[in-house]
Amino acid sequence: MRALFDVHGLNAVFYKEIRHVVRDPATLALALAMPLMQLLLFGYAINLNVEHIRSAYYSEDRGRLAEQVVDGLKASRGFDIVSVAPSREALLQEIVAGKVHVGFDFPEDFSADVSRGKPSSMQVLIDGSDSAIAQSAYGSAAEIGTAISQRLSPMNGIPTLVDVRPRMLFNPSLRSANFLVPGLIGLVMQNITIMLTALSIVGERERGTLDQILVTPIGTTALMLGKLVPYGIVGFLDFLLVLAAMHWVFGVPIAGNLLLLLLLGIGFLLTVLGLGLLISTFARSQMQAMLMAAFILLPSVLLSGMLFERELMPPVMQAVSYMLPLTYFLDILRGIIVRGAGLRDLWSSALATVLFGVFVLGLASIRFARTTS
Amino acid sequence: MSAPAIRADALTKRYGERNVVDGVSFSIERGGIFGFLGPNGSGKSTTIKMLCGLVMPTAGSAQIDGLDVVSDSSEVRRRIGYMAQGFAMYTDLTAEENMEFYARAYELSKERREKRKASVIELTGIGKFLQTRAGILSGGWQRRLALACALLHDPPIVFLDEPTAGIDPVARRELWDLLFQLAGGGKTFFVTTHYMDEAERCSEVAYTFDGKLIACGSGDDLRRLPDVEQPGTVRYAVDAHEIMAVFSALRALPYVKDATIFGREVHVIVDLSVTPQKIAGDLHGLTGPEAVKRIEPTLEDVFVALTREQNT
Numbered sequence: 290m291r292a293l294f295d296v297h298g299l300n301a302v303f304y305k306e307i308r309h310v311v312r313d314p315a316t317l318a319l320a321l322a323m324p325l326m327q328l329l330l331f332g333y334a335i336n337l338n339v340e341h342i343r344s345a346y347y348s349e350d351r352g353r354l355a356e357q358v359v360d361g362l363k364a365s366r367g368f369d370i371v372s373v374a375p376s377r378e379a380l381l382q383e384i385v386a387g388k389v390h391v392g393f394d395f396p397e398d399f400s401a402d403v404s405r406g407k408p409s410s411m412q413v414l415i416d417g418s419d420s421a422i423a424q425s426a427y428g429s430a431a432e433i434g435t436a437i438s439q440r441l442s443p444m445n446g447i448p449t450l451v452d453v454r455p456r457m458l459f460n461p462s463l464r465s466a467n468f469l470v471p472g473l474i475g476l477v478m479q480n481i482t483i484m485l486t487a488l489s490i491v492g493e494r495e496r497g498t499l500d501q502i503l504v505t506p507i508g509t510t511a512l513m514l515g516k517l518v519p520y521g522i523v524g525f526l527d528f529l530l531v532l533a534a535m536h537w538v539f540g541v542p543i544a545g546n547l548l549l550l551l552l553l554g555i556g557f558l559l560t561v562l563g564l565g566l567l568i569s570t571f572a573r574s575q576m577q578a579m580l581m582a583a584f585i586l587l588p589s590v591l592l593s594g595m596l597f598e599r600e601l602m603p604p605v606m607q608a609v610s611y612m613l614p615l616t617y618f619l620d621i622l623r624g625i626i627v628r629g630a631g632l633r634d635l636w637s638s639a640l641a642t643v644l645f646g647v648f649v650l651g652l653a654s655i656r657f658a659r660t661t662s
Numbered sequence: 663m664s665a666p667a668i669r670a671d672a673l674t675k676r677y678g679e680r681n682v683v684d685g686v687s688f689s690i691e692r693g694g695i696f697g698f699l700g701p702n703g704s705g706k707s708t709t710i711k712m713l714c715g716l717v718m719p720t721a722g723s724a725q726i727d728g729l730d731v732v733s734d735s736s737e738v739r740r741r742i743g744y745m746a747q748g749f750a751m752y753t754d755l756t757a758e759e760n761m762e763f764y765a766r767a768y769e770l771s772k773e774r775r776e777k778r779k780a781s782v783i784e785l786t787g788i789g790k791f792l793q794t795r796a797g798i799l800s801g802g803w804q805r806r807l808a809l810a811c812a813l814l815h816d817p818p819i820v821f822l823d824e825p826t827a828g829i830d831p832v833a834r835r836e837l838w839d840l841l842f843q844l845a846g847g848g849k850t851f852f853v854t855t856h857y858m859d860e861a862e863r864c865s866e867v868a869y870t871f872d873g874k875l876i877a878c879g880s881g882d883d884l885r886r887l888p889d890v891e892q893p894g895t896v897r898y899a900v901d902a903h904e905i906m907a908v909f910s911a912l913r914a915l916p917y918v919k920d921a922t923i924f925g926r927e928v929h930v931i932v933d934l935s936v937t938p939q940k941i942a943g944d945l946h947g948l949t950g951p952e953a954v955k956r957i958e959p960t961l962e963d964v965f966v967a968l969t970r971e972q973n974t
Contacts, residue, residue, distance in 0.1 A: 295736075301766030305752065308763075312754040312795075497750035501811075504714045504744040505767040506736060 295508025302507060302515025309489075310519065317523070320485060324477035324527045325534055328470065340366045342422055342429075343600060345383050346393035347374040352400020358411070358437060362393070367429035381414065384458060386634035387624055390416040391426045410452035417459045418627030419468045422598065430455045459544065459627050470535045471622040472595040475615050477531060478554070479561045480586060482524035486565025487578040490516055495574055499661075509658045517562050524558045535626075544629030550621070553639055557618040559646030564614075566653035570660050589615045614649070617641040665728030667692045667819050667850040668713060672722035675708050682708050684873035685722065690866065692818075695841055695851045697864030699965065705873040706854040707747055710821050713852070714744050726819060740768070743812035743820040747827070749804045753797030757788055757807050760796055761814060768815035782810040786840065802833025809840070820844075822853045826860065838863060858962040869965055871972050877964070885959050890967045895919065896934050897963070898941065899927045901953040908948050915944055922966060929963060 310317055344362070348355040362368045371389060374380035380392040392414035402409035413430040417423045434453030459467075493499040502512060528551075535541045543550065564585065572578035590596065592606055593615040599607055610616050620638040624630035632639060668690040675683040683705040690696045700706050711717040713724050715735040724731045726738045751760045761782070765775040783789045786806040791799055796807055805825055812820055822841075826834045838860065841851055845865075853864070861867050861881075868878040877884050885891065902908035909928050912921045920931040932941070938954035959967075 298767045298769060301763055301769075304766055305755070305759075305763040308755050308759050309752070496753075497746045497748055498752060500711070500716050501744065501746050501750040502767070503716055504739055504742065505764065506739050506769065507767045 294510050296511045296514070298505060298507030299511035299515060301505075302502075302511055303518070306515055306519045320481055320523050321527060321530060324481055324531050327477045327480070328473050328531050328534055340425070341369045341600065342367065342391055342426055343371050343389045344368040344391040344393065345372040345374050345380055345389040346370060346395070347377055347380040348393075348395040348399075349397040350395045350399040351397065352404065354400035354403055355395035355411075358395070358433070359393070361437070362433070365429070365433075367425070367432075381458075382634075384414060384416050385628050385630050387416075387620060387628065387630065390419065390422045391430075408452055410454050413453060413455045415455055415457050416628070417457045417467070418471075418623050419598070421468065423457060427455050427457070459629070467539075467541050467627055468623070469595075470539050470541050471626040472593075472619050474528070474531045474535065475557065475593075475618045475622055476589060476595060478524055478528055478557065479564075479589060479615055480582070481527055482520060482558060482561040483565040483568065483582050483585065484579070485523060486516065486520045486562055487568040487572065487582060488575050489520065490566065490569035491572045491575050491578045494569075503661055509661055512661070513566065513654060513657055517566065520565070521558055521562055524561065525555065528554050528558070541626065543626050545625035545631060549632060550625045553618070553621050553625075553642055556639075556642045556646045557614065557621075560614045560642070560649050563646065563650035563653040566657055567649065570653065570656040589613055592616070593619050595619055614642065614645040617645070665725065666690055668696070668724070668726055668852060670709075670713070670722070670724045673709065673712055673719055673724050674721040675705070675712060675717060676720040681873050683712065683719075683870075686870065686873075686875045687722075688868055688875065688878050690850065690852065692850055693845060693848050694865035695845050695853055695863070697861045697867040698852060698854045698870070699856075699861055699867055700854075700870035701969070704870045706870060707823055709870070710744075710823050710852065710854060714742060714821055715739060740815065741817055741819060743815070743817040745805075745808045745812045745820070745822045745825055747823040749796075749801075749808065751796045751804065751808055751811065754795060756793050756795055757799065758792040760807060761811055764811040765814050770815065778814050778816065782813050785813070785844075786810045800833070801829040802836070805829060805833070805837055806840075809837070813844075818848070819850045819852070822851060824854050824856070826855065826857065834860075858960065858965070861961045867961065869968060871969055876968050876972060881961055884961065884964045887964070887968075889971045890959055890964045892919075892931075894934050895931050896936075897957050897959055898930050898932065898938060899924070899955050899957045900930060900941065900945075900949060901927050901955070902949045904948060908945060911945050911948060912941075915941075920967075922963070924960075924962070929957065 346359055359370060363370050368391060372383065374383060374392065377394060380394060383389050384392055394412040394414065396409065396411065399409050399411060413426070415423050415426045415430070430453050493502070536543065568578050568581045572581055588609060592599070592602070592610040593613050594610065595615070599610050599616070602610065617638040621635050621642065624635045624638070666689045670686055670688050672685045672687055673683060674681060674685055686709060698706055698709065708717060712719050713726065713731060715731050715738055718732065727741050729738050731738050752763070755763070761779050762775070765779060770778060783792070786809060788803065788806050788810055791803055796804065799807060809825070826837055841853070845851055855861060866880055867884065869876055877887060900908060900912065905923060905926060905928065909921060909923055912918050912928055912930055917932055917936055918930050922929050930941070939951045941954050942949060942951035
């Protein structure tokens, strides 16, 4: 029987894998350039119209007008009011944590001023980290102001009785790059790492070199580490590379803590390395491995929230999105890069990312050990 | 140590409903070359893989040097060399890098690695190709490289799965000369092959058919099997220019029990009472009596006879 944890011959596998990389600089260059290219290609792509944007409000209004406006918002298709904030700070915090995308803030004398015919203003805080949401929210908010003003004084024709003042948070210029690029980082890391890991292992099985290794005293763990560590390093270099491109090419600054981002990125890398390893235990040929990787890729693109808001999906698709590791890492990427969120805001996604890493890599290791002994 | 080099007891591997290897038993003494023969799909590779610990037996057991291949697999791995079917070296690495990898895989010290590499390089003569990528070596040199790698840790027992498939005749002969040299030095080789001339050179051969071992022993043992040499019969080779005409004519003769074409000869089995002159006469001038010679069965005759026996 082959022991589950056996690092004999680790040195040999490292030696060999490094030689492979040195001998094939084209593949390494491709592995590093591909994510960058994907980032550039997708970077400027898509724009969407969004309804039912999750929103919260905070009101100091002593009258009933704020409530009426909120009722109007609830009835509209543009916004879904999901919570009432106890304070102005809490309202902002809910947006930073990604719980809502829009916050309505009504001043103390809102009703009083308006009833006296004096123009009053309400503020709309908009999460600019998702440009599609932000643009829709911006438009809808302006319409609301006009609508309320006209209903309150249809005769006098003063459109500015209620002045709605949208304030864009995080991404004032509403560039879609600021929204799409952080999301793409996760996707490109996932693609390249899964592909490299799975193909490398399945390729050895196809050529018969895996059997040739398995008759030597090289241990299962050594073989696995020897495969995963080099590709993990390539994946991490990709991560740094696309972050740099995001910063210098797309001009998207990192608002939050870079170290936290890098650490959680390593957590995500463990998951995708594990997925690559897992695929290698199922695939009989490199072609099969490619198809399996593509099978994971498509739902990741469509359901993780990279392009489309997850809240707008049917419940079944939402359930699927919770099973995708990218969903959580995406939340972390946008949270840290665009909204400057910290671990306190993102703890659930961070926990999910780490748990996914441990679970997937663990499962893959057990299967790998089983298929090689 | 008195344990045989390799021993299999009712070794069986089942995939689905089919016994790919079906209750195979044999015992191989130290030194010499054991030839493992059989048609494609008769379970040769699966047997080798079970002996090397790559495939778990469904039933039965096997020992290498007295060590069980399942329960003592890590110790077994240090005592065996294995050369997989086809060319299973890293084509993008140089010959030397491939050797370095396997030397490290066996965790040899740096000093020992250099010594062993020098030794297998001298043995296989691969020295001039050390810096060549394995992928562009010729078929013969690729096999030599694979053999060099399998010998790096100086294993007493070496498994070679079709080591000469697809290489030219000269390279084939040289590889076998090398195997004899090594076997003379005390190593035990377990070799699968399709080539009958190679089978003739083995010290012992086994023949599998449809997962079952149907014969095992030295070449002479096999030649004397009752299924091969029925008592009271004799085997002649008939040399002929018009081979097909001779073959048809021979098959039509009532006393010819069996006729098989081997190159420019037809081998026939007849009763002892039938003389070469009678055969030549019945061929009506297609060939003379001097062209009919009594022969011993070749291993190919043996296997043709045994396979026929199994099929009926």
